[in-house]
Amino acid sequence: MRTAGDLAAYGDGYDAEATPLARAAQHTVLARQDPARTAASFARPEATRVMVVANQKGGVGKTTSTVNVAAALAQLGQRVLVIDLDPQGNASTALSIDHHRGVPSTYDALVDGQPLADVITACPDLEGLFVVPATIDLAGAEIELVSVVAREGRLRKAIHGHPWVGTAAEVGEERFDYVLIDCPPSLGLLTLNALVAGDEMMIPIQAEYYALEGLGQLLETVDMVRAHLNPQLAVSTILVTMFDARTRLAAGVAQEVRDHFGDQVLRTAIPRSVRVSEAPSYGQTVMTYDPGSPGALSYFEAAREIAVRGVRS
Ligand code: ADP
Numbered sequence: 001m002r003t004a005g006d007l008a009a010y011g012d013g014y015d016a017e018a019t020p021l022a023r024a025a026q027h028t029v030l031a032r033q034d035p036a037r038t039a040a041s042f043a044r045p046e047a048t049r050v051m052v053v054a055n056q057k058g059g060v061g062k063t064t065s066t067v068n069v070a071a072a073l074a075q076l077g078q079r080v081l082v083i084d085l086d087p088q089g090n091a092s093t094a095l096s097i098d099h100h101r102g103v104p105s106t107y108d109a110l111v112d113g114q115p116l117a118d119v120i121t122a123c124p125d126l127e128g129l130f131v132v133p134a135t136i137d138l139a140g141a142e143i144e145l146v147s148v149v150a151r152e153g154r155l156r157k158a159i160h161g162h163p164w165v166g167t168a169a170e171v172g173e174e175r176f177d178y179v180l181i182d183c184p185p186s187l188g189l190l191t192l193n194a195l196v197a198g199d200e201m202m203i204p205i206q207a208e209y210y211a212l213e214g215l216g217q218l219l220e221t222v223d224m225v226r227a228h229l230n231p232q233l234a235v236s237t238i239l240v241t242m243f244d245a246r247t248r249l250a251a252g253v254a255q256e257v258r259d260h261f262g263d264q265v266l267r268t269a270i271p272r273s274v275r276v277s278e279a280p281s282y283g284q285t286v287m288t289y290d291p292g293s294p295g296a297l298s299y300f301e302a303a304r305e306i307a308v309r310g311v312r313s
């Protein structure tokens, strides 16, 4: 596991002593001056990290965090695949990927067993970012999969069957560094497939009253999956979202989350910001829509933390 102190050893062109804000500003400048160098110089993990973004509560920032962390990681030179596992297809929309009925999608991989490679699209805006879109057909998958053999392991099989998933030694430079799975707001068979497929989990928690309610049920599901289906699944990352620094409530909730989860919680919290919520209507992430905005700088810093911390349990 790497710590912030190891940043200096990266030789990645950033000043390890700088504050997060200064570093993000530095990134914006570096990215503008020489995108290739910025991108190529950040260390990649040794093997693909499959990260599940889940919380059965709706509207907590799962999709927003998936697409923006993915975009930020791609800007850091990582090769990233986003799998949209929500029939609403919001992640597909935010990444400007067509997801009307009939488009090759998560459904085809999950239900019909099509190779993942056949349903992946490159994201037009960001080099190194790829997407498997979700169409509304996926809504039927919860029911269609019930009678299928090994129904909880379908997504895992699809992901691990992709030639770009694996270690540097097996796959080489083309490998995906991150696969981020955007889950629907439920604990059904779709989310279960993601939990079985993942090495680690990111749980976005909205800094609001009731934030922790329902988390017990989510963590019980994770324990069940660990005991029976996927022993290596780790809750590696908790991300506080829609944080409003002006309210005592938000600060209180964030503190409660930190007391409860300790260093699983990223130091960076994502502020509530209009730019973040506007970006999807332009088919963009906030990382490209307004790279200098506080939301983009925070997602950039969160992605950096995720990359530097490495896989942890
Ligand atoms: P989920 O995927 O968990 O249902 P979303 O990511 O779709 O949640 O977010 C729910 C709503 O909150 C969306 O309208 C989104 O634009 C908005 N939102 C998410 N994060 C922020 C933020 N940091 N600031 C302002 N609005 C946000």
Ligand code: MG
Binding pocket: 062, 063, 064, 086, 090, 183, 184
């Ligand atoms: Mg969502």
